[in-house]
Amino acid sequence: MRRVLRLVPLGLVVALAATVTLLAPSAPDRIEPLFAWSSPSAARLLGAGEGGVDLLSVVSHAELRGIVLALAVAIAGFVVGTPLGAFAALTRGRTERLIERGCDLIQAFPTFLLALAVLSAVRVPSRLHLGLVFALTAWAPFARLALVQTRVLRDAAFVEAAYALGVTRPRVLVRHVIPNLLGVVAVQLGSAGASIVVAEAAFAFVGLGPRDGVSLGAVLDQGVAAMLRAPHVLIVGALAVFVTSSSMLVAGRAIEGRVR
Amino acid sequence: MRALRAAFSRALEAALVLLLLASLVFFALRLLPGDPARLVLGDQASPAELAAVRARLHTDEPLVAQYARFLSGLGTLDLGDSLRRPGVPALRRVATALGPTARLAALAVGLGSAFGVAMAALAFGPWLGARRRWVERGLVALAAAPLIAFAPLLTFALAVKTRLVPLPGDPEAGTLGLVFASALLAVPLAAHVGRTGHASLVELGQGQFLVVAAAKGAGPGRVLFLHALPAASGPILAVIATQLGALLGGAVVLERLFERWGLGTLILEAYASRDLPVLEGAVVAAGALFVVVQSAAAFLHALLDPRARS
Numbered sequence: 001m002r003r004v005l006r007l008v009p010l011g012l013v014v015a016l017a018a019t020v021t022l023l024a025p026s027a028p029d030r031i032e033p034l035f036a037w038s039s040p041s042a043a044r045l046l047g048a049g050e051g052g053v054d055l056l057s058v059v060s061h062a063e064l065r066g067i068v069l070a071l072a073v074a075i076a077g078f079v080v081g082t083p084l085g086a087f088a089a090l091t092r093g094r095t096e097r098l099i100e101r102g103c104d105l106i107q108a109f110p111t112f113l114l115a116l117a118v119l120s121a122v123r124v125p126s127r128l129h130l131g132l133v134f135a136l137t138a139w140a141p142f143a144r145l146a147l148v149q150t151r152v153l154r155d156a157a158f159v160e161a162a163y164a165l166g167v168t169r170p171r172v173l174v175r176h177v178i179p180n181l182l183g184v185v186a187v188q189l190g191s192a193g194a195s196i197v198v199a200e201a202a203f204a205f206v207g208l209g210p211r212d213g214v215s216l217g218a219v220l221d222q223g224v225a226a227m228l229r230a231p232h233v234l235i236v237g238a239l240a241v242f243v244t245s246s247s248m249l250v251a252g253r254a255i256e257g258r259v260r
Numbered sequence: 261m262r263a264l265r266a267a268f269s270r271a272l273e274a275a276l277v278l279l280l281l282a283s284l285v286f287f288a289l290r291l292l293p294g295d296p297a298r299l300v301l302g303d304q305a306s307p308a309e310l311a312a313v314r315a316r317l318h319t320d321e322p323l324v325a326q327y328a329r330f331l332s333g334l335g336t337l338d339l340g341d342s343l344r345r346p347g348v349p350a351l352r353r354v355a356t357a358l359g360p361t362a363r364l365a366a367l368a369v370g371l372g373s374a375f376g377v378a379m380a381a382l383a384f385g386p387w388l389g390a391r392r393r394w395v396e397r398g399l400v401a402l403a404a405a406p407l408i409a410f411a412p413l414l415t416f417a418l419a420v421k422t423r424l425v426p427l428p429g430d431p432e433a434g435t436l437g438l439v440f441a442s443a444l445l446a447v448p449l450a451a452h453v454g455r456t457g458h459a460s461l462v463e464l465g466q467g468q469f470l471v472v473a474a475a476k477g478a479g480p481g482r483v484l485f486l487h488a489l490p491a492a493s494g495p496i497l498a499v500i501a502t503q504l505g506a507l508l509g510g511a512v513v514l515e516r517l518f519e520r521w522g523l524g525t526l527i528l529e530a531y532a533s534r535d536l537p538v539l540e541g542a543v544v545a546a547g548a549l550f551v552v553v554q555s556a557a558a559f560l561h562a563l564l565d566p567r568a569r570s
Contacts, residue, residue: 108502109277110550112509117285117543120531123299198406202509205408206516206528217408224412224517227420234412241409249404 006254009247013063020060028061028214029053037230047232050222053213055233059240062216066244069127070196073134074189081142082185086177088143089150090169100147106140115203124211130203134196141192145185153177183255190252194245201241216241270558274551281547285540286330290323300343300534316343317536334544339537344530350537353526354545361522362549364442365511369553371439372446372507373500376453377489380496383454384461384488386480396458402451407510411444411517429518441518445510449503456499460492467491493564497557504550504557523549 032052040047046055088099115133119125153159154177162172197216203209204217216237223234289296297313298305305313314320318329333339339350382388383395419427419440428437461484464470473487474480512524519525523546530539 105273105277108505108554110281110505110508110547112505112512113281113543113546113550114284116527116531117281118288120285120539121288194404198408199509201406202408202513206512206524207532220408220412227412227416231416234416238409238413241406245406245409246404 003254006250009243010067010251013244013247014067017060017063017067020056021064024054024057026054026057028058029212030057037226037233039230039232046236047230049219049230049233050226055219055236058214058219059216059236061214062219063240063244065127065214066197066200066216067193067248069131069134069200070193070248073131073138073196074192076135077138077140077192078142078185078189081139081144082146082181083173083178084139085143085146085148085185086150086173086181089147090154090173090177092154096147099143103140103144103147106137107144109137111137111199112202115199116208119208125203125208127200127210130200130209134199138192138196141188142185145188146181149181149184150177153180186255187252189255190249193252194248197245197248198241216244270555274555277551278544278547282330282334282540282544283327285543286327289536289540290319290326295319296534296536300536313343316340330540339541342538343535344533344538350535350541353538354523354541357521357523357526357542358545358549360520361511361515361524361546363438364445364514364520364522365507365549365553367438367442368445368449368507368511369500369504370446371442372449373453373496375446375450377457377496379450379454380457380461380492381484381489383458384465385484395454399451399454399458402447403455405447405451407444407448408513410447411514414444415517427518428514429520441514441520445507445514448510449500449507452499452503453496457489457492457496460495461488464488464491490564494561494567497561497564501554501557504553508546508550 030053032048035044035048035052036050038044038048038052044054044056046059049055049058084099085103088096114137115130118133118136119129122129159172159176162176167175200209201215201217201220204215205220206217207221209215209217219233219237219240223230223237227234295310296317296319297310300313300317301309311320318326321329330339337351342348342350342353345353379395379399383392383399388395415427418424425440426433426437428441430437465488467488469491470483470487473483478486511522512527514520515522515524516528523542527539527542527546529535530542
């Protein structure tokens, strides 16, 4: 029961953001210069930002898009990394060491620089570009976990029995090892998702975000520029990043409980 | 002999990281769709202007020749002139930016490790009693707090509203500004060091050598700092090494937040204005900074923990 409760914060964030985007018709990029930087009021619950955009609308849209991006990348990393790590541990020997070193290298790699290097090929990076760049490194933690876990499983009696019955290695991988890994490796989904939400905000903050400005990082950027005139923008942006990333972390721990 | 081989393989790996980064920048700019000259000049450029920029970037040559020129340029520290500031070598601009970022990152690594180790010691040692759990929980919460959310808030509260510290981007901010910026950057690192340090201390807690030290009359402080912490230095230094990439990303965010001059500012400026030689040089320099600190961590580990030397 407590496990399911851990999904509540993420569910609440998504439900709130979805309700706002569906019910409140004000588009996140609708400009009303009359209300620029205006404080929170009954009409604009979170106030307005640069050019009078409704912050509630911007934050809701940005949260939804950020969460979708994070889930997509984290799941892609999970789907690629788990079989790769399991395969490496099953083959043993040189392949195993090579893939392990590769994971170490990628996990310690300055991801921000890597992303900058790749993004420099496009004029205005879109969310899709960002997702592709994040996916370049997202598989490594999943592969690492799967590798460590398979080292335990590969000597288990049921794996040896499968080999003895003449089951081929790919089939052992798919039918016997991977199903036993899923629970343990999926624990990583939450922290991977949270770090992607934060990374997306960081890229938008330094000016490498989607051009329409619908990103939590863009809200923070506005907030920093107007810190003295309109501190509410900064506070709204920072809280939104914090709430989104920590709700994902907590949701990830819901899976952890199920494993034990 | 073994130590020499370990050092050699570490140097090889460092060179590999740098080569990988450099090649990624290089090929991303040349292989992915989009003509670099057009990216630099925009859509309205005349063919003659485009040809001139192509000649300056050597993008009219075969790719292999360009790559060879780029690599030898890295080797001889000459990547050509900056596109936006003709006559200024790209690497001279990179060199002026390397110092501030290196100071920021080095101080953040120092502060983060010191604070993290202190937290780990507090959470493990006998001084706080049952309140040790609070330190542990605090570390978990700190590790989950994203820099991008709390750094602007703290800056607003401490530097803008109450003016307790100067804004680090202010040229007159001096040392206090630098310390404030690095302290912000050090928070996630400290949390990770604290958690890992505490976990490995708990694991060592059952070790006989600690019981022996206590039996010989060493106080809890002496046991902790002289016997337990050096043995726990491996995981601590390993976590510092894995957090360095994130730290470098955080430095870019902070430099942008404070409008402080450094590698991050230069990279973003070169990115926005498509100054390819400067962009390539700055990304490689940031990678070099990362590699140097990482190797320093490995060296320190060998110095502190005799087991790592063999």
